[in-house]
Amino acid sequence: MAGPSVSPEIDRLITLLARLPGLGPRSARRAALHLLKAPDKLMTPLASAMTIAADRISTCSVCANVDSANPCHICTAPGRDQTAICVVQDVSDLWAMERAGAFRGTYHVLGGTLSALDGIRPEDLNIAALIGRVSAGKTEEVILAMNATVDGQTTAHYITEHLEKTGARVSRLAHGVPIGGELDYLDDGTIAAAMKSRRLL
Amino acid sequence: MAGPSVSPEIDRLITLLARLPGLGPRSARRAALHLLKAPDKLMTPLASAMTIAADRISTCSVCANVDSANPCHICTAPGRDQTAICVVQDVSDLWAMERAGAFRGTYHVLGGTLSALDGIRPEDLNIAALIGRVSAGKTEEVILAMNATVDGQTTAHYITEHLEKTGARVSRLAHGVPIGGELDYLDDGTIAAAMKSRRLL
Structure with a gap:
């Protein structure tokens, strides 16, 4: 993906990075170079974070959240x-x-x-x-x-x-004007919903 | 980064992913979820590709290319x-x-x-x-x-x-009109450079 004279190790790294959402071929190359320039500060820690996550994280059998515990911490939290x-x-x-x-x-x-x-x-x-x-x-x-x-x-x-x-x-959830939202930029459906569900002050 | 009730393993993964160029906090969360949903197909292979790259890739002492060999394959290729x-x-x-x-x-x-x-x-x-x-x-x-x-x-x-x-x-390198480029969209400097370096047909 980076070119014919790129070592296969780098090529594989780029190919896999390009499968992340939001990274195309060009940004995958940039990300790979960034990682190669910081092997100890970023690439190795990230690799180990991934290995740990792959090992410990699973899908909660109650709510389908992802967590290191099953049932997940939210399902079992006494305060919830x-x-x-x-x-x-x-x-x-x-x-x-x-x-x-x-x-x-x-x-x-x-x-x-x-x-x-x-x-x-x-x-x-x-x-x-x-x-x-x-x-x-x-x-x-x-x-x-x-x-x-x-x-x-x-x-x-x-x-x-x-x-x-x-x-x-x-x-x-309620429909309405988002906090900080400007009416002029909102679609008609949102304005209509906000008007219909208006609240007395 | 993902929220207070996210497991520390996922949080660390997101934090490190957000340090890649082109990934902000939101896209790092998306990438982390994508990885968590494909532990065997993507997360483990990517972790291993990173570990291998961190181990084998170094900077060429002649040209500063990154490669698994030093001097790199380009520097030592007999055909070049x-x-x-x-x-x-x-x-x-x-x-x-x-x-x-x-x-x-x-x-x-x-x-x-x-x-x-x-x-x-x-x-x-x-x-x-x-x-x-x-x-x-x-x-x-x-x-x-x-x-x-x-x-x-x-x-x-x-x-x-x-x-x-x-x-x-x-x-x-020559300056001029990029292949496929439209004059109307080119800046004045490029057009002037292309005119100055025009070629007889």
Whole structure:
């Protein structure tokens, strides 16, 4: 990938780096050179961090979070509300929720959204396990925190329907003007949603 | 970096990935998740490629290329013209020249350019070794292939001056219209250079 006279070790490094999301062939070459210039300060520590992560990190059998413990630290934390489950598309969304620090319950990671276009059906996602968890009885509220996209909302709708008979409350995140957002730059749908859900002051 | 409830192993992986050029905190989190989802197919092979590269790759003592051999494969290749040295700023430029396949001599990697703004002086670059190589006598032509930027051209000028007494021919890459380039999108300097160096058909 770097050229015909590049040593195979470097070529393999570039090829593998190029498979990371966000790195194309050019940025993979840049990243490889950066690593080669700092073998002790960056390349070896990163290699060891990867080996350790590959060895210790697994998917939580309860919520599908990734963690060094199974069930994960969030599922077993004594301080967290076991009666509330926040359903997210991906682990990155779980991380985003945790960074916001606005939720102290447990999570359920779906692993994607339903998508007719990409052929993703309910059985391809972690939905059956969610219904099982909620049906077990302890859950009082399920908060759907999927992306506000068509696929995200389709998935939310599907889950809502299938949770009806469990008796748990099902809610979703509010739609509205983002904090710091300027009306002039917002799409009509968001403005309409914000107007509809306006709050008395 | 990913949040307070992320395991330290994942956090360390994200922190180190974020130090790669082109990856910010968000894309480092994405890359880490991508790796965690493919431990056997990507994370372990990449870790091992890094360990192997850190172990085997070093800087060529002749030309400052990075390679598993020292002197590097280009410096010692029997088929390559030892009387021509192409001077480049960085190893990535050497790779670019090799991909183009338009040069069959040897290289010399400077490791940057002179820069008054960044305080980079001739002794910070691999220039003395170049003058030494050329003074040793075998070199007939030195081709300066620095970037066509102010710093690149300052560096080229400095090197030209210091190679004068060696008797070697010093040349630089041609300036002109890039292949596939549209005149309307080119800067005035490039058009002027292309006009000045026009060729009879």
